[in-house]
Each structure stands twice: as structure tokens, then as C-alpha cells.
Amino acid sequence: EKAGYDHFMLKEIHEQPTSLKAAIAGRLDELKGNVNIKEITLTEEQIRNIRHIVIIACGTSYHAGMMGRYVIEELTDLPVSIEIGSEFRYSHFPLDESTLVIAISQSGETADTLAAVKDAMRNGSHVIGITNVVGSTLSREANDIIYMLSGPEIGVAATKTFTAQVVVMYMIAIMLARARGSISIGKASKLIRAIKTLPQKSQLVLDMEAKIAETASLFSKSGCFFLVGRHLNFPVALEGALKIKEISYVMSEGFAAGELKHGPLALLTTGVPVIAIATESELYDKMVSNIREIKARDATVIAVASESNRSVEQVADLAIRVPDSCEYISPILSSIVLQLFAYYVALARGCPIDKPRNLAKSVTVE
Numbered sequence: 001e002k003a004g005y006d007h008f009m010l011k012e013i014h015e016q017p018t019s020l021k022a023a024i025a026g027r028l029d030e031l032k033g034n035v036n037i038k039e040i041t042l043t044e045e046q047i048r049n050i051r052h053i054v055i056i057a058c059g060t061s062y063h064a065g066m067m068g069r070y071v072i073e074e075l076t077d078l079p080v081s082i083e084i085g086s087e088f089r090y091s092h093f094p095l096d097e098s099t100l101v102i103a104i105s106q107s108g109e110t111a112d113t114l115a116a117v118k119d120a121m122r123n124g125s126h127v128i129g130i131t132n133v134v135g136s137t138l139s140r141e142a143n144d145i146i147y148m149l150s151g152p153e154i155g156v157a158a159t160k161t162f163t164a165q166v167v168v169m170y171m172i173a174i175m176l177a178r179a180r181g182s183i184s185i186g187k188a189s190k191l192i193r194a195i196k197t198l199p200q201k202s203q204l205v206l207d208m209e210a211k212i213a214e215t216a217s218l219f220s221k222s223g224c225f226f227l228v229g230r231h232l233n234f235p236v237a238l239e240g241a242l243k244i245k246e247i248s249y250v251m252s253e254g255f256a257a258g259e260l261k262h263g264p265l266a267l268l269t270t271g272v273p274v275i276a277i278a279t280e281s282e283l284y285d286k287m288v289s290n291i292r293e294i295k296a297r298d299a300t301v302i303a304v305a306s307e308s309n310r311s312v313e314q315v316a317d318l319a320i321r322v323p324d325s326c327e328y329i330s331p332i333l334s335s336i337v338l339q340l341f342a343y344y345v346a347l348a349r350g351c352p353i354d355k356p357r358n359l360a361k362s363v364t365v366e
């Protein structure tokens with residue numbers, strides 16, 4: 001049932017070309033620059049009346065939500081908040097009919113996310129749920145439900161469902177933006193075209209598994225990892241850190257690269273491994289300055305960089321490559337690199353990868 005892989009996690013990482021294809025199949029209209037998510041029942045008029053979006057999720061799903069937030073804010077004219085389920089349910093967040101709530105939960109059973117959904121519905125907000133599990137509680141409670149269509153995920157660490165969630169958020173962003181007239185057909189088509197390359201580009205990342213495994217083995221005895229990124233790569237750093245800590249039990253933290261100088265730099269000393277996500281983006285030069293700050297403390301920098309970037313080695317100690325892509329797509333590719341990195345660190349440390357201690361696949365208690 002593991003199809004020849006040693007762990008479900010590795011099998012599921014390798015399923016991403018297929019699961020990404022399933023997430024987008026039949027939903028993208030490149031010619032018209034439109035996304036068709038039939039499950040969303042809001043009319044164009046209702047979409048135009050939205051004043052605020054709140055995304056609610058926990059753990060890995062929260063990181064996918066953070067990525068969705070950046071993209072919805074960039075493509076639409078709407079303010080977007082992102083909240084952790086367990087915090088949101090005890091907050092005094094103002095909710096009403098003009099708020100669209102997007103709840104993301106792979107299992108559809110996370111108690112804290114479900115409580116937040118109930119609260120939102122009581123206050124008259126429209127709730128779109130994103131889940132992978134057909135018939136889950138979320139799928140019954142939300143107004144609209146979008147399935148990730150990733151197939152069952154057995155490994156406790158979410159992998160293929162994370163990338164599917166991100167792509168679903170991108171599609172929602174495009175759909176909302178087109179309905180509100182906040183982006184042109186041309187811009188939407190361009191992004192849709194980029195999304196369509198994901199299944200193939202994710203395969204190119206998987207083809208580099210041996211190199212990623214080799215890099216991971218160099219660092220598998222480290223006592224900690226830092227991961228840094230900016231913009232969409234900030235949640236990618238958080239997600240990479242979560243994967244490492246949950247399956248390999250190594251202390252790891254993700255940071256917005258610009259925040260390092262506000263405290264975390266104090267922790268950087270000789271040889272501390274820092275994974276810096278430095279793929280092509282508008283903030284690439286800022287990221288390079290951040291890497292220089294890190295190098296000045298003599299830490300070891302592993303850059304995740306675009307294939308055609310031949311200069312990153314001038315600042316970083318070593319580089320793992322992802323295929324060239326636009327700044328919306330490369331973060332998804334980098335997150336696959338980090339999934340493999342975490343897997344191989346955990347493997348070298350002899351950890352029970354599919355069933356990490358103290359964790360459950362779905363968290364049905366508060």
C-alpha cells in the first residue's frame with residue numbers, strides 16, 4: 001500500500017504531480033482568464049459586496065492560508081486577515097454578512113477550526129470550507145465546500161495536501177479578483193498558465209531528490225535549523241520548520257527574513273544551519289542582503305534558489321535548485337524541496353516518520 005516507498009510520507013510527497021493536477025483539473029480557463037470553482041455558490045454581486053476576508057486554519061493549513069492571504073490581497077482590493085483556529089474562537093473578531101470566511105482543514109475535523117466556522121455562520125458570514133475528506137464535519141457545516149482531491153493522506157505530516165491547499169487558494173484569489181474586476185483577463189491568464197505548469201515542475205523537483213537527500217544528510221546531526229524567507233516564502237519557511245520539527249524532533253524555526261535583526265540574529269553563531277529561500281522574486285535583492293547578515297555571523301547558509309540563478313553561491317554556502325518559475329509558483333516548488341529535506345533528516349535520525357510521537361492526524365479535541 002506504500003507502493004514501494006518506505007513511508008507514506010515519501011509516497012505522498014511523490015504523488016504531488018498527480019495531486020496538483022487533480023486540484024486544478026477542470027477548474028482553469030486560460031483563454032478567458034477565468035477559474036471555475038462550481039462549488040462556490042456566491043453570485044458575482046455577492047462577491048462584489050464582500051468587504052473583508054478572514055481565513056481560519058491550524059498548523060500546515062494555516063501556512064497555506066497565509067499564502068492565500070498574500071495572493072488574495074495582491075489580486076483583489078480586499079483586506080484579508082488570517083487567524084489560527086484556537087485563537088480566533090476566543091477572540092472578539094468582528095464578523096458579519098460582509099465578511100467572507102475561508103476555513104482550511106485537510107481532515108475537516110479540526111475542532112478549533114470547526115468552532116470558528118460555527119461562530120462565523122452564527123454571525124451571518126458566508127463560509128467556504130476547503131478540505132480533503134469527503135463527508136467530513138467541515139464539508140457538512142460550511143456554506144460551500146471545495147475538495148482538494150488529493151486522495152487519502154496517511155502520513156501524519158501533511159505534504160501533498162499542503163500544496164493542493166495553496167493552489168486552491170490561488171484559484172479562489174483569481175476567481176474573486178475576476179468577479180470584482182480587480183485584475184485584467186491578461187493577468188489572470190498569465191497566472192493560470194503558470195499554475196498549469198505546476199504538475200510538471202513539481203516532478204522536476206522530485207527528480208532532484210538524491211541531491212536534496214545528500215544535502216539533508218550533511219546536516220542531519222544539527223541541533224537546530226533556521227528557515228528564512230520573505231513574502232510568500234515566509235509561510236514556506238514556517239511550513240518547512242514545522243515539517244522538520246514534527247518528524248525529526250529537531251528544533252527548527254521559520255522567520256520572515258526581515259525580522260532576524262529584531263532578535264533572532266542573537267541565536268546565530270558559527271555553523272548554525274540556515275535555510276534561506278531565495279528564489280526569483282521582487283524581494284530577491286532584499287533576501288540577498290538578509291543572507292549577508294546571516295553570513296556575517298558565520299552561520300551556514302543553504303539557499304533554495306532558482307535553476308538559472310548562478311550568483312547565489314557568492315553569498316550562500318550551498319544551494320538547492322528549483323525550476324525557474326514566477327514568484328507565485330516557486331514557493332510551492334520550494335515547499336516540496338523542504339518536505340524532502342525534512343524527510344531525509346528524519347530518516348537519517350531513525351525517526352518514526354509516518355507516526356511522530358505525540359501527534360495525531362486529525363485533532364478533534366480542543
Ligand code: F6R
Pocket residue numbers: 058059060061062104105106107108109110113156157158159242243246361362363
Ligand atoms: C502538520 C500537520 C498539522 C495539521 C493541523 C491541521 O504536518 O499536519 O499541523 O495541518 O493539525 O489539520 P487540518 O488541516 O486537518 O485541520
